[in-house]
Amino acid sequence: MKILYRIEKSQSLADKVHQLWVNAPHVAHHAQAGQFVIFRIDEKGERIPLTISAVDGDSIRVIFMTIGKTTTHLARLSAGDHIQDIAGPLGKPSEIVKSGTCVLVGGGVGTASLPIIARAAKSAGNRVIGIVGARNADLLILEDEMRDACDELQISTDDGSKGFHGFAADLLKQTMAREKVDCVWIIGPAIMMKVTAEATRTAGIKTYVSLNPIMVDGTGMCGSCRVIVDGETRFACVDGPEFDAHKVDFNTLMQRIRMYQPEEKESLEKFQSHACACKGGEHHA
Numbered sequence: 001m002k003i004l005y006r007i008e009k010s011q012s013l014a015d016k017v018h019q020l021w022v023n024a025p026h027v028a029h030h031a032q033a034g035q036f037v038i039f040r041i042d043e044k045g046e047r048i049p050l051t052i053s054a055v056d057g058d059s060i061r062v063i064f065m066t067i068g069k070t071t072t073h074l075a076r077l078s079a080g081d082h083i084q085d086i087a088g089p090l091g092k093p094s095e096i097v098k099s100g101t102c103v104l105v106g107g108g109v110g111t112a113s114l115p116i117i118a119r120a121a122k123s124a125g126n127r128v129i130g131i132v133g134a135r136n137a138d139l140l141i142l143e144d145e146m147r148d149a150c151d152e153l154q155i156s157t158d159d160g161s162k163g164f165h166g167f168a169a170d171l172l173k174q175t176m177a178r179e180k181v182d183c184v185w186i187i188g189p190a191i192m193m194k195v196t197a198e199a200t201r202t203a204g205i206k207t208y209v210s211l212n213p214i215m216v217d218g219t220g221m222c223g224s225c226r227v228i229v230d231g232e233t234r235f236a237c238v239d240g241p242e243f244d245a246h247k248v249d250f251n252t253l254m255q256r257i258r259m260y261q262p263e264e265k266e267s268l269e270k271f272q273s274h275a276c277a278c279k280g281g282e283h284h285a
């Protein structure tokens with residue numbers, strides 16, 4: 001018998017940012033901070049990796065930006081609809097130990113990964129400072145949840161519409177100047193992780209980033225998620241997705257992420273024109 005995963009809740013959080021709560025007991029009961037799932041909406045659907053952002057009983061939450069065909073399709077699903085396949089939890093959990101003060105920096109939708117890490121870091125006995133950055137106030141997500149999960153929360157917006165006017169990296173530098181920081185997580189777009197990680201390099205602070213290369217199988221077989229860390233090829237799906245930020249070759253990662261952009265654009269355009277032609281809100285991938 002085919003198991004389908006029921007969507008419990010579907011909600012927009014900000015412009016182009018959407019959350020889904022999905023009933024997936026086999027994932028929910030084993031998930032740890034830093035891990036991800038691979039969704040396939042239906043038989044014809046592509047497989048896309050999404051971080052496990054929260055767990056509640058038998059359900060998991062994923063938060064995603066609608067940037068292409070599959071995330072646009074996912075955001076159109078409602079409570080009561082089903083996902084055909086969910087593989088996970090995948091990847092190595094975050095390396096959380098008692099180390100002192102941990103700073104968690106989120107950029108844009110990358111913030112979705114932080115509350116679960118914040119709670120785990122606090123449970124391990126750390127003081128946890130959250131820094132959440134976005135382009136503007138309307139794009140900030142999970143502010144209340146992060147305030148609740150952290151000992152202290154700082155907000156930055158690029159345009160100054162809320163909190164500190166500037167980048168999350170600036171707040172990280174200010175925090176490091178103010179107090180001793182023992183470990184840092186930075187999760188966001190690759191360029192933001194690359195630039196922000198420079199702030200901790202010279203100080204020698206252990207810094208983790210969560211990498212987002214293209215993934216297909218999520219089991220270390222296909223090789224599509226290969227990244228270069230410390231000069232060696234690693235598979236983000238099984239060796240990561242979190243790695244030592246100061247050892248990651250971000251330039252190669254960014255080149256590889258952009259590799260299929262023309263095909264992705266064409267696929268989204270086809271989906272959107274087909275979805276518009278569908279009557280009664282029924283869409284096919």
Ligand SMILES: Cc1cc2nc3c(=O)[nH]c(=O)nc-3n(C[C@H](O)[C@H](O)[C@H](O)COP(=O)(O)OP(=O)(O)OC[C@H]3O[C@@H](n4cnc5c(N)ncnc54)[C@H](O)[C@@H]3O)c2cc1C
Pocket residue numbers: 036047048049050051052062063064065066067068069070071072109112211212213214215216241257258260261264265268
């Ligand atoms: C471990 C991991 C966790 C992730 N967690 C999140 C998350 O929590 N929230 C979120 O918004 N995004 C997350 N992503 C990125 C997300 O998987 C892509 O945004 C998604 O696959 C885009 O699919 P699409 O069809 O909508 O877009 P497409 O038009 O197909 O692609 C748009 C861009 O998304 C990326 N992408 C496309 N296909 C894949 C794929 N199979 N694997 C990885 N990246 C892909 C590429 O950068 C591509 O240029 C994660 C990626 C990884 C590797």
Ligand code: FES
Pocket residue numbers: 214215216217218219220221222223224225226235236237238
């Ligand atoms: S996704 Fe295939 S090896 Fe990692």
